[in-house]
Structures are given as C-alpha cells and as structure tokens.
Amino acid sequence: MKAWGDEQLERIVSGLLIAGVSLSAAVVLLGGFGFLWQHGAQVADYHTFRGVAQQYRSSRGVVRAATSLDWRGVVQLGLLMLIITPIARVAFSLVGFAVERDGTYAALTALVLAILIYSFVAPH
Amino acid sequence: MTNLEFTGLVLGISGVAGCLGALTGLGGGVVVTPALTLLLGVEIRYAIGASLVSVIATSSGAAAAYVREGYSSIRIGMFLETATTLGALLGAYLATRIPTGVLGIIFGVVLLHSAWASSRGRPKDMAGKPDSLADRLRLNGSYPGEHGPQSYQVTHVKTGWGLMFGAGTVSGLLGIGSGALKVIAMDQAMHVPFKVSTTTSNFMIGVTAAASAGIYLSRGYIEPALAMPVMLGVLAGSLLGARQLVGARVRVLRWIFAGVVAVMAIQMIVNGVRGM
Numbered sequence: 540m541k542a543w544g545d546e547q548l549e550r551i552v553s554g555l556l557i558a559g560v561s562l563s564a565a566v567v568l569l570g571g572f573g574f575l576w577q578h579g580a581q582v583a584d585y586h587t588f589r590g591v592a593q594q595y596r597s598s599r600g601v602v603r604a605a606t607s608l609d610w611r612g613v614v615q616l617g618l619l620m621l622i623i624t625p626i627a628r629v630a631f632s633l634v635g636f637a638v639e640r641d642g643t644y645a646a647l648t649a650l651v652l653a654i655l656i657y658s659f660v661a662p663h
Numbered sequence: 664m665t666n667l668e669f670t671g672l673v674l675g676i677s678g679v680a681g682c683l684g685a686l687t688g689l690g691g692g693v694v695v696t697p698a699l700t701l702l703l704g705v706e707i708r709y710a711i712g713a714s715l716v717s718v719i720a721t722s723s724g725a726a727a728a729y730v731r732e733g734y735s736s737i738r739i740g741m742f743l744e745t746a747t748t749l750g751a752l753l754g755a756y757l758a759t760r761i762p763t764g765v766l767g768i769i770f771g772v773v774l775l776h777s778a779w780a781s782s783r784g785r786p787k788d789m790a791g792k793p794d795s796l797a798d799r800l801r802l803n804g805s806y807p808g809e810h811g812p813q814s815y816q817v818t819h820v821k822t823g824w825g826l827m828f829g830a831g832t833v834s835g836l837l838g839i840g841s842g843a844l845k846v847i848a849m850d851q852a853m854h855v856p857f858k859v860s861t862t863t864s865n866f867m868i869g870v871t872a873a874a875s876a877g878i879y880l881s882r883g884y885i886e887p888a889l890a891m892p893v894m895l896g897v898l899a900g901s902l903l904g905a906r907q908l909v910g911a912r913v914r915v916l917r918w919i920f921a922g923v924v925a926v927m928a929i930q931m932i933v934n935g936v937r938g939m
Contacts, residue, residue, distance in 0.1 A: 545737065545738075548737060549730050549731065549733070549737060550731065552730055552737065553726075553727045553728075553730040553731040554727075556723045556724075556726055556727035556730070557727045559723060560720060560723045560724050560727065560898065564720075564894070564895060564898055567891055567894055567895060568895060570887070570891065571670070571891040571892070571895070574666075574887075574888060574891070575666060575667055575670060578666050578888075579665060579666050579667040579670075580665050580666070580667065581665060581666050582664065582665060582666075583664050583665065583666045583668075583669035583670075583888075585703075585704075585705040585706055585709045585886065585889055586704050586705070586706060587706055588706040588707075588708045588709060590882070590883030590884075591883040591884070591885060591886050591887075592883075593883075595883070595885070595887060596880060596881050596882075596883050597880075597881065611887040611888060612887075614887035614888070614890070614891045615885070615887040618716050618885060618887065618890055618894065619880075621716060621719050621720060621723070621894065622716070622719060622873050622876040622877070622880070623873075624719070624723050624869070624873075625719060625722070625723060625869035625870045625872075625873045626870075626873050628723075628869070628870075629744075629870060632737065632741060643800065644738065644741060644742075647741055647742055647745050648741055650745050651741070651744045651745055651748050651870070654748040654749060654751075654752060654874070655748060655870065655873065655874055657752075658748075658751070658752065658755070658874040658875075658877065658878075659874075659877045
C-alpha cells in the first residue's frame with residue numbers, strides 16, 4: 540500500500556479549499572446579516588468611486604474593525620480569509636510534494652509560492 | 664434603491680454569473696463586472712474589486728469538487744501556475760507603461776478569434792505526437808468519462824507554457840482572471856480534454872486572482888457591502904454549475920463558452936476604443 544500519493548494530496552487539497560471557502564462564506568454571511576440589520580433601509584450608492592475607508596484596506600485594520608463588531612469589518616475579514624485560501628492551497632501542496640519526495644514539483648510549487656508572497660509584500 | 668433591495672438584486676445576478684463561470688472555466692468575474700456597471704451603474708473600480716473576490720470564490724468553490732472527482736489535474740495546474748504567476752508579475756510591471764486602451768483592443772481581437780476557434784472544436788487529425796516532457800513531468804492522467812476513467816496524453820508542453828505565460832501577463836495587465844486564455848492554452852495547444860481544461864483553469868484562477876487581490880485591497884477597491892452579495896451569489900451559483908458538469912454535453916459547453924467569450928471580447932474592444 541502506498542502511504543502517500545496524488546490521491547491523498549487531491550483529497551486534502553479539496554478539503555482545504557472547502558474549509559477555506561465555507562469558513563469565509565460563513566463569516567461574510569454573518570457580517571452581511573449584521574450590516575443589513577443595521578443599514579438595510581439606507582440608500583445604496585456605488586455610482587462614484589471614493590475608495591473604501593482606510594481601516595478596510597489592510598489586514599491589521601480589518602481584524603481591528605471586525606473585533607470591534609463593525610459589521611462591514613466582519614464582512615471584510617471573511618473576504619480576507621477567502622483571498623488567503625488559494626495561497627494556503629499552494630503552501631500545502633508544497634508540503635505534499637515534499638512528503639511525496641517529488642523534487643521537481645516541490646521546486647515548481649516553491650517558485651509559485653515565492654512569487655505569490657513577493658506580489659503581496661512588494662510595494663505597489 | 665435601499666441596501667436590502669440592492670443586495671438581493673446583486674445576489675441574483677451573481678448567482679447566474681457563478682453558474683456560467685463554473686461551467687465554462689471562465690470564472691464568474693467576466694459576467695459580474697459588466698452586469699454591475701451596465702445594469703446597476705456601479706463604478707468600475709468597485710465592480711472590479713468585487714468581481715475579483717468572486718473570482719476566488721468561484722475558483723475555490725468549484726475546484727474543491729472538481730479536484731475530488733478527479734477532473735482537475737493538480738500537476739498540470741501546478742506546473743502551469745509557474746507560467747501564470749511569472750506572467751502576472753511581468754504584466755503588473757508593464758501595466759504602468761502601456762496604454763490600457765490599446766491593450767483592451769488587442770486582447771478583444773485575440774478573444775474573438777479564440778471564441779471562434781473554440782466553437783469549432785478540435786480537429787481529430789491534429790492529435791499530435793506524445794511529448795516526452797509531459798512524461799517527465801507526469802502531466803498525463805485520466806478523468807471520469809461516460810464509460811469509466813478515460814486517460815489522456817498531453818502534447819506541446821512548451822507551447823502551452825508560453826501561452827500560459829501570456830495569459831498571466833494579460834491578468835496582471837488588465838486585472839482579470841483570464842480563464843478564457845487558460846482554457847485555450849490547455850485545450851487547443853496541449854490537447855488536454857475540454858472538461859479537464861475548464862476545471863483545471865478553474866483550479867488555477869484562484870491563485871492568479873489572489874496575487875492581484877492584495878493590491879486591490881490596499882487601493883480601496885474592495886467595498887465589503889458590495890462584495891458580500893457578489894461573493895455569496897457567485898459561490899452558490901458556481902456550486903450549482905459544478906453539479907451540472909458531469910451530465911453536461913461538451914458541445915453545448917463549447918457554445919456557451921464561445922458566446923460568453925465573444926460578448927466579453929466586444930465589450931473590451933468598445934471600452935478600449937472609448938478609453939483612447
């Protein structure tokens with residue numbers, strides 16, 4: 540019996556994606572209900588671009604807004620978790636290929652992960 | 664319109680977009696952006712931000728099912744992601760140096776041609792010879808067909824990688840998932856079966872989109888109140904679409920795909936001409 544192979548990797552990658560998406564969807568849904576409960580009757584206006592308030596633009600600001608029960612901050616936290624999900628998938632695949640002792644794919648995956656991290660950290 | 668009504672409307676539109684996106688491998692974002700701007704008058708940058716988030720939701724939501732059922736190939740996806748992410752870096756670098764109006768027009772023309780090519784299907788005699796690089800990279804695999812597992816041979820690996828690099832560059836330049844180009848690179852160049860191409864494209868789009876999402880977030884494009892119904896709607900729609908895939912006819916999928924790509928191409932050309 541093969542202890543570790545592509546099928547195991549597929550199952551775990553699939554599970555990771557489901558967990559990431561479900562969790563973030565749940566947080567977004569919770570924040571959405573809260574937002575509509577408080578602001579549902581107000582007029583929606585997205586015709587002109589003002590840019591989102593500063594606290595919703597960085598991960599630190601989002602976490603702070605969410606923990607102070609600002610409902611839009613809770614939604615934004617869920618969206619942030621969603622953005623991280625594919626990156627976590629790549630990071631996990633790296634571990635998977637390493638355990639499989641597949642050097643070629645471990646290297647390819649490490650390259651993708653490095654590029655992703657660079658695109659997040661590099662000044663815009 | 665109140666926030667409640669607006670949220671309901673966006674939820675419905677996004678549901679349809681997500682279903683279409685999952686079936687074609689394009690991602691729901693292609694339909695969401697024009698729908699939000701043209702139908703609801705949402706400012707383009709808010710629409711792009713929300714659609715980008717929805718792209719990640721479609722990709723990850725549908726990909727989870729496709730990977731488990733054995734449609735998407737993790738190896739083809741992982742190998743080609745080196746091309747798309749490197750291309751995305753180049754695109755982001757070039758973005759400030761080339762007028763986007765010109766790019767939109769070029770991209771639109773390329774897409775129109777590919778819509779036409781995709782609707783015609785792949786000629787049988789172009790089966791191609793086995794590629795030794797595909798063997799070495801273990802890209803060949805199998806997927807669930809009508810009569811049990813069907814195996815496939817990947818060809819023209821280098822051409823496919825080059826096309827994917829181009830797709831990644833376009834993503835970085837124009838801020839889109841470029842699922843259409845991904846599907847074409849796999850289907851037309853590498854001779855990956857259509858269902859494997861669309862599902863693997865779906866699997867890859869999340870990574871491409873995540874790379875640009877950080878930039879959009881810091882620029883203030885992602886408005887939570889707007890992105891909330893878009894993300895939830897597209898996610899629900901994509902899960903529904905993924906369930907339809909097993910019984911779906913490839914011929915019908917090709918036509919839906921070609922139609923959506925053609926509409927998107929014309930829209931990009933019009934926007935490009937307007938932006939010049």
